[in-house]
Amino acid sequence: MASPRQRAARWRYVQYAVLVAVVLTVALVADWGQLQRAFWNWELVKEQFPRVLTIALKNTLIYTACGFAFGLVLGLVLALMRLSSVGPYRWIATGVIELFRGLPALVVFIALSVGFRLAFPAYEIPFGNLGIVTLALGLVGGAYMAETIRAGIQAVPKGQMEAARSLGMSHGRAMISVVVPQAFRIILPPLTNELILLTKDSSLVYILGLSLSGYELTKFGREGMNSASNLTPIIVIALCYLLITVPLSIVVRRMESRSERAR
């Protein structure tokens, strides 16, 4: 009979063996030439630059940043409304959150672009497409973030609010100066998630029918793919998405460990 430790060691070897087998099989069996022709045509890769950066990446960043900024403010307002002692505020916030969390982002985009024009023909959403993107992404993101922020606020120990109130701060002042800053530290990881999701949701702008200067990464990649009948442009924009999200994760991890030290 093998001892438990020997059995654990044997099991570990089995796991390594499986891993090596899978990697080798993929490496040997896959038709790399075929793959490269379809996904990584160097000529096409070069063709994507510099516009994939100067137009597509730039637009994705702008759309996401505007949507996130609006969503964050909206989320905070909705969260505070959810926690309000005034009943109607709570009901309205709950309604807005449930609505925009439940609707697919695409539907919100269509509703804002088409619906708004039909409902208010005399008015226009300011800043054109950027305004619509900001509103749509902000509404969807804000509805999600509201619940995260609310949970963060409730995770701040009750004594913090009491200490602030005992010093004469009003409820609102205590929220702004004491509770909310601590809540944001707690919810930094889920907020990063939301930002990454919004980065990808920003691809839905295509529904607005953009001109080239408004293309973001996904639209840019699809146009490139269609005109070249090759998947290379998609791979290039995929890497651009990672270029946004991976550094973002690293920065947030740094921030987390720093605020951990200040705790």
Add this chain to the structure above:
Amino acid sequence: MTTDRITDRTTAAIDVQDLHKYFGANEVLKGIDFHVGTGQVVCVIGPSGSGKSTLLRCVNMLEVPTSGKIFVAGEEITDRDADVDQLRARIGMVFQQFNLFPHMTVLRNLTIAQEKVKGRKKDEAVEIARTTLAKVGLSEKESAYPAHLSGGQSQRVAIARALAMSPDMMLFDEPTSALDPELVGDVLAVMKDLAAEGMTMMVVTHEMGFAREVGDNLVFMDDGVIVEEGDPREVLANPRHERTQLFLSKVL
């Protein structure tokens, strides 16, 4: 209401009249009359669940009384139209769990309410904060974050934070109960200094030594009522009431 009582009320720092407090169906304060004269140190003792912390928290309206009146520095804080925030700014409070703001430096902990509530200029607030920190012996910690302080240091910073508001009186809610035994002395020393300067203090505590040495009056509470009160030395040495005797026999 006699004239005598009214004069009393205006000179009293804290005057609690027939205070009742329910948590749901549970009555935790069953008609409390309680009084702290200006410049007095009143200690409140009693078993846990006796309502002593609730009484203290009612004084600055962290708990809203179910019925009864509370006057603080001559103003009725329980009045519907009272400016509770403005009154709280004049009542310092120290918590068992310190409740320092962890995302701010020690100095910022002391200045934020001075600026946002009292409207003091930044320079003035910083100067007052530094003076107050020096008083509790923690000048060198002004740029530290609360996470880097010991329990005793945290509580002294918490006292300094309350004092920086230049309050008329101080409330202490079991200020040493969360501390390691060897750190209790530093905090009590600060409180003794404060009492010697003539600060009006209401102290909920288990420190009988402090009550005996510093207290002008000792109140024993049990089951939501004040069972016995009087000169601390007298009450501790010769408790008249059976419940007081039983409690003291357990803690002394």
